[in-house]
């Protein structure tokens with residue numbers, strides 16, 4: 001997203017990224033720059049650069065995400081309240097309440113009095129609270145972290161690993177969950193060598209030895225595709241190529257026991273088209289032109305990934321035994337894949353802005369999370385529950401009406417029922433998957449259509465606790481049993 005050095009701190013750099021800024025917007029950003037520069041006067045980064053370079057870089061990162069000017073201004077001043085003599089009152093007087101509140105939010109996220117596991121859990125908690133409050137605070141923090149991790153070589157070695165690990169475990173995962181693919185990739189790749197130096201070296205070596213399809217043959221494919229799509233009158237915006245980022249390559253290698261012959265997408269072509277229909281048309285043309293590798297086609301448009309990612313993926317034999325992954329998506333899907341939630345928050349002229357309500361829906365899971373984390377007394381539980389519910393691989397299943405429900409892998413019809421409503425969960429009498437009656441503990445698979453049969457007289461059984469996967473279902477079952485004569489139930493099931 002951004003280079004490591006920010007010797008050029010002219011606000012024009014930010015303006016250049018946001019061509020539609022008004023003069024008023026520009027004045028605000030310039031004002032924030034001057035204010036932060038003055039406040040941090042005399043402070044230096046570990047690298048020896050002026051401290052101001054760091055906060056300006058944070059502002060640039062936010063501008064790359066096309067955030068609104070209030071958020072960019074707050075990003076430029078994100079360390080002012082914590083690290084300088086400037087008070088909240090002074091900032092409010094100069095910049096108003098909204099911007100000051102954002103800076104306060106970032107400041108609160110920054111102050112951590114814990115260490116080790118406790119610190120980790122506490123920072124997660126804070127992130128969720130901030131997220132439910134104003135997601136912009138979290139985005140500022142992620143942009144702040146990006147610059148910090150990209151300049152990690154200047155930090156004391158004993159601190160490097162902890163910061164880098166936290167970046168991978170926390171910040172990159174949050175960026176991923178918010179659909180911010182680019183930010184996630186940059187956070188991970190910057191942190192990777194500090195956390196896993198050996199694995200990093202190995203991955204780089206493997207990457208170099210993988211000998212993916214050459215630039216020349218890629219160009220030949222691009223040319224042929226362009227011509228053919230043209231002949232069939234399929235509209236395209238552009239064709240890009242992307243190289244898989246190192247950390248995600250390593251994750252994939254691990255999944256395949258370091259067998260690099262299983263990796264098909266080191267290089268991928270991206271075809272950006274205007275409309276969804278063009279995606280499928282383009283796919284048809286491509287499969288007519290090149291033989292697809294069996295089993296490699298994925299329709300993430302019909303069934304998006306848990307974080308909302310949409311695209312068609314296919315791998316083709318491009319001749320001479322080479323294979324090449326091709327991703328087809330609309331401009332909007334691309335925007336969403338790269339910037340995620342940020343593309344809905346940005347300044348009005350860019351992209352589409354969703355209503356406040358839609359946005360709330362998009363991040364409603366943060367609220368759910370907060371809701372149950374209140375019940376969790378022990379840090380350790382909080383973390384392990386979080387790891388299973390929040391960051392697990394998810395499966396997508398459907399209600400009979402076609403609504404999508406996403407659940408952690410390994411979920412059963414019981415989890416499905418409770419995720420719809422606890423009243424449904426509390427009265428399950430049977431479950432049908434794809435029209436067939438199945439035992440309640442049956443593991444759900446992607447695309448299953450689940451129908452829950454309810455009966456007023458039916459009620460949760462103790463053994464359901466083991467048949468459920470999600471924390472919420474387990475908790476509701478326990479709660480029901482506790483409230484409705486758990487003792488009797490205990491005797492009966494013995």
Ligand code: MN
Pocket residue numbers: 054078079144
């Ligand atoms: Mn900072």
